Amino acid sequence: MLDLEETFVYDAVTHSYNMAPSNYRNEQHAEGITEMLYGNVSGVVADEYTLTPEGFVRDWGVEETATMLFEESYTDMATFHPVPMYAFHDGLVANDKAGAVVDRWPDRFRSFACVDPLRDGWEDELEAQAEDFDPIGVKLYPSHWSEDHHEGWSMGDPEVAFPVFEKAHDLGIETVAIHKAIPFGPVPRSPYHPGDVDEAAASFPDLTFSIVHGGYSFTEETAWQLARFPNVYVNLEGLPAILLGNERRFGELLAELISFLGEDGFDRLFWSSGAMSVHPRPQLEAFRDFEFAEAVRKNTSMMGELPQITDDHKRKILGENYADLIGLDVDEARARIADDEFSSARSNGELAEPYSTTDAEVA
Template identity: 45%
Template sequence: MIEDVPVIDAVVHSYNLDESNFANKWGRPSAELTAAATYAAQSVGYRVPASEYMRDWTIEETASMVFLESNTDLAVHHVLPVGCFKEGMVSVEKTHEAITRWPNRFIVYAGVDPMAGQAAIDEFDRQFELLGNPPGLKLYPNSWREDEVLGWKMDDPEIAFPLFEHARKRGVKVIAIHKAVPLGPYPLEHYRVDDIDRAAMNFPDLQFEIVHGGSAFLEETAWQLGRFPNVFVNLEITCAMAAVKPKMFQYAIASLLSVGGPLAAQQIVWGTGAMAYHPHPPLEAFWNFQFDQDVMDHYGLPQFTREMKAAVLGGNYARIMGIDLDERLALIADDEFSKLKGADVALPYSTTRSAGKNE
């Protein structure tokens, strides 16, 4: 918690960027781009060199980084079905370990490649049983093949809609789609957000989570928040600006609120992508975040209040997912992380294999 405000990190990972996990020629450039981009967007003292970053991170490292090295209470661990890696960028097995070992701390999302057709539905069913009825499904707009990278769109009635319908019948609440940030040297076309419109219209009882919302296509995303109550933004990657590019972060948040006004803050959730980004600097920066007067004047917005921050940091996600925060916080009040954590957060990476290697 920050002061008395609960924090839910709506997307965390345990990457496997080790060379042994590269499935094809797209693995290395995707891993190298991820390592370089995150290094550039980290605060001084929180940067990990590529030689140390491009490895197989354990679920223990992600859990300790999130719950001991930051003021995060709950986290959502995603399966990342990125096909240029043999086990995905984050495996089903790690996600299963997260929910099995720490069921009161973690929420988990399944993840499949919709372009696999019936095989994707079959794999979703396998993961759904293994992960204990996960409330979310994580998707990527690309499908990595040996010699090419294909793309699909959220409004495709043959590729996307059958999977959405099946997931809905199984009880999934949220379809999370990676947007705005290309994962490598691939066409930008499938990372745009326009295709979410018809998905939201055709499945009004599903929630559509724009992961990396605010990193690009700000105007289009703002209009989606203003038009569709079942669309919300996850600030993963965008949140890093709060610590290293604070003025840019002001413009990003103000842009997201530019259509719906302050009410649109109810459709934004916190996400750091830890271990990809260390969660502490952006979280601290966001807690101290305010609009400058020129930004408020330019966008016609009031100040971003403590109540709005509390909603983004935990209240909105809890509402969307039907989580009783008081009940969940009571369950973790005396768990292993609560016992280990002192008055201050642990030093960056001190609970991981990368201790002392940060720059």
């Protein structure tokens, strides 16, 4: 069985949400998003990982996300994602938080930038973030919120999306992550279909496009994208939570994602727990223990039987693939964190109890 303590684990999407009602700008949509986020978590995790509504719906500090990852789970590094969802005053995750984690824990965190391309001044905002915390990518959401309405946009729009890709490239940012598959709150589903990534990937072959939540829905379409575009990857955020509630369904989704690429498909997937939204530890432990059901492995792909997932495949997904993408030397990265505050807190070889290092209240 895979030893998580010895495995390099890089969590590709982490957050510190501000869901406090005082942060609601568009109350209808912000409240709907908050209810969705809490509902997605509360039904699938064990009792020791279930938070009260008051313990979850609040302004989370970056220290809580950091200790949850590095003291309460066997995560080694993470990418922090600010969020440009202006149904909330600060976007749900303020840019300042992204800068703070990189400044405070540069050997543990990298950060993405984020912009809303329908919001005035996004170019200046992206430049400022690039200067403030040297992001390794830009995170986008296919939704724009004002105080009283929502508007979707397309990754294939040469007037809206392409200028963002060009600006990112000019700033030396080579990865674009786009939230897909899970509509955020009471909004139309169509902007969350991944099909518009085709035009982006074909038009910007020098950029890498990461479909966040890829496979959560529209799984076959996403599998075709992996097969057709070598610069498209899938960030698994959200799928490990499915594993906690329904192992077979997770296996079906993962198998379908790699159904056209087979063995090579494992190289195109990135691990993400979505912490702090879901605790990383049970997701890691469930993935460590996961195997495809034989019926799923044999019958999902039109190309024949799929390989059984191995510890080597899991190591790729858990960290090696992402390290390759961002040019991170794993041995050097592990050496830099060997004696830091988080490693020292785990020096007895045991993890802290779930949420014990945070202000969260367990139900």
